[in-house]
Amino acid sequence: MSAEKTIRGKTVAQWETEFPIMTEIRALKETAWINPGRVPFDEAARECVLSIDDVRDAEARLARFADYFEHEFPETAASHGIIESPVRPIPAMQRLLENECGGSVPGSMWIKLDSHLPISGSIKARGGIYEVLKTAEDIAVRHGLLHEGDPYRVFATKPFRDVFSQYSVAVGSTGNLGLSIGIISAKLGFRVTVHMSADARQWKKDLLRSKGVTVVEYPSDYSIAVAEGRRQAENDPYCHFVDDENSKTLFLGYTVAGLRLKQQLADAGVTVDAKHPLFVYLPCGVGGGPGGVAFGIKQVFGDAAHCFFAEPTHSCCMMLGMATGLDSDISVQDLGVDNRTIADGLAVGRASSFVGSVMRPMISGCYSLDDSRMYRMLAQLADTEDIRLEPSALAGMYGPVLLASGALAGYPAAAGLSAEDVANGTHLVWATGGNMVPAEEMQHYYEAGKALE
Numbered sequence: 001m002s003a004e005k006t007i008r009g010k011t012v013a014q015w016e017t018e019f020p021i022m023t024e025i026r027a028l029k030e031t032a033w034i035n036p037g038r039v040p041f042d043e044a045a046r047e048c049v050l051s052i053d054d055v056r057d058a059e060a061r062l063a064r065f066a067d068y069f070e071h072e073f074p075e076t077a078a079s080h081g082i083i084e085s086p087v088r089p090i091p092a093m094q095r096l097l098e099n100e101c102g103g104s105v106p107g108s109m110w111i112k113l114d115s116h117l118p119i120s121g122s123i124k125a126r127g128g129i130y131e132v133l134k135t136a137e138d139i140a141v142r143h144g145l146l147h148e149g150d151p152y153r154v155f156a157t158k159p160f161r162d163v164f165s166q167y168s169v170a171v172g173s174t175g176n177l178g179l180s181i182g183i184i185s186a187k188l189g190f191r192v193t194v195h196m197s198a199d200a201r202q203w204k205k206d207l208l209r210s211k212g213v214t215v216v217e218y219p220s221d222y223s224i225a226v227a228e229g230r231r232q233a234e235n236d237p238y239c240h241f242v243d244d245e246n247s248k249t250l251f252l253g254y255t256v257a258g259l260r261l262k263q264q265l266a267d268a269g270v271t272v273d274a275k276h277p278l279f280v281y282l283p284c285g286v287g288g289g290p291g292g293v294a295f296g297i298k299q300v301f302g303d304a305a306h307c308f309f310a311e312p313t314h315s316c317c318m319m320l321g322m323a324t325g326l327d328s329d330i331s332v333q334d335l336g337v338d339n340r341t342i343a344d345g346l347a348v349g350r351a352s353s354f355v356g357s358v359m360r361p362m363i364s365g366c367y368s369l370d371d372s373r374m375y376r377m378l379a380q381l382a383d384t385e386d387i388r389l390e391p392s393a394l395a396g397m398y399g400p401v402l403l404a405s406g407a408l409a410g411y412p413a414a415a416g417l418s419a420e421d422v423a424n425g426t427h428l429v430w431a432t433g434g435n436m437v438p439a440e441e442m443q444h445y446y447e448a449g450k451a452l453e
């Protein structure tokens with residue numbers, strides 16, 4: 001007879017009596033969790049292993065590489081080699097959501113279009129590209145290739161490419177991280193292998209192969225693809241493995257978004273302070289992307305920013321890990337939940353323990369939503385605002401409704417915000433991907449969403 005599986009000495013059933021939210025997760029119910037462990041930002045920052053200095057260091061590295069991008073990726077010429085996305089209000093979508101929920105959504109809804117980031121069309125163009133750049137810079141310095149004051153376009157020259165061709169980069173991915181890492185690594189001249197989970201869309205694999213990237217496919221989910229990639233890279237000193245579950249470098253690449261956002265909102269005339277709170281809703285997979293962005297936002301806005309992670313009901317690993325305090329010691333599969341979702345970027349069953357521990361004192365809460373809701377909002381956003389996103393990127397769109405009159409309605413009072421504060425506030429929906437989705441595939445998503453209206 002085999003012993004029943006235990007987590008930190010208790011069975012899943014025992015954990016469940018302690019944390020009733022696990023019963024809702026097991027039943028695939030849409031639910032939410034407000035973080036009782038959030039502390040004032042200054043306090044959280046003092047205890048944290050990362051600081052604003054780390055964010056500034058990442059920002060400076062991206063600024064050094066701007067010269068390279070401006071020359072090598074024409075789509076970044078307009079922004080002088082800085083990879084950034086626009087932010088804009090979405091009043092028509094806000095009205096539609098208000099009509100649907102039969103109440104008002106106080107505050108103004110805005111969207112951050114990481115779906116339209118240059119080079120790889122998703123939030124992964126932040127962290128994924130950043131980690132490859134840092135790797136390339138480190139190698140260049142080690143080989144004595146880079147000299148003080150060199151313009152970074154030298155990274156495209158033969159001596160650099162010859163050195164990079166001796167190295168390889170590997171990553172495990174549900175799709176978009178592989179796309180970012182693959183495109184930039186191949187461009188710099190690295191050999192690159194992407195280990196793709198079963199959720200990854202065919203067009204992403206095809207596109208990578210067309211750029212000379214080796215794509216290894218797994219019939220299983222994301223954790224297996226990552227573990228296998230890590231194992232294969234382990235014994236090879238010339239292989240850099242981008243560890244989506246644990247990498248601080250990847251995380252820091254995402255954090256720079258906070259600095260950029262501060263400037264963008266100021267330019268747009270949006271005030272953020274204690275009386276004008278900023279609510280940010282971030283689609284969450286393993287946690288690095290949304291965690292890094294939220295971290296950067298907290299660094300610049302402190303207690304005026306309130307960040308939430310959004311996940312599919314079938315893959316709400318971050319909510320499960322945070323609500324139970326078990327972090328990466330528990331997976332949705334431990335509850336019998338299948339980690340199957342149309343939101344391929346979010347199809348992760350076990351959250352990053354690194355992100356869980358860093359964000360625990362800073363994050364406001366988590367919520368889950370059904371795939372059907374993402375599909376429906378996908379079509380609605382296309383109709384109202386002419387913005388086309390992939391399903392994952394819609395997860396944040398439900399947050400303002402939950403905060404106004406749903407499962408997060410208790411949050412403002414718990415956070416010391418009055419109704420007037422919320423009405424003066426801004427809801428920022430982080431749209432994480434979509435611009436590279438082929439038109440035909442996007443049309444299928446749209447029609448699926450229309451059919452559910």
Ligand SMILES: *Cc1c(COP(=O)(O)O)cnc(C)c1O
Pocket residue numbers: 122123124176177283284285286287288289290291345346348390392393432433434
């Ligand atoms: C990867 C991804 C996310 C989530 O990022 P994680 O780092 O996995 O949490 C959200 N949306 C899209 C479109 C993604 O590709």
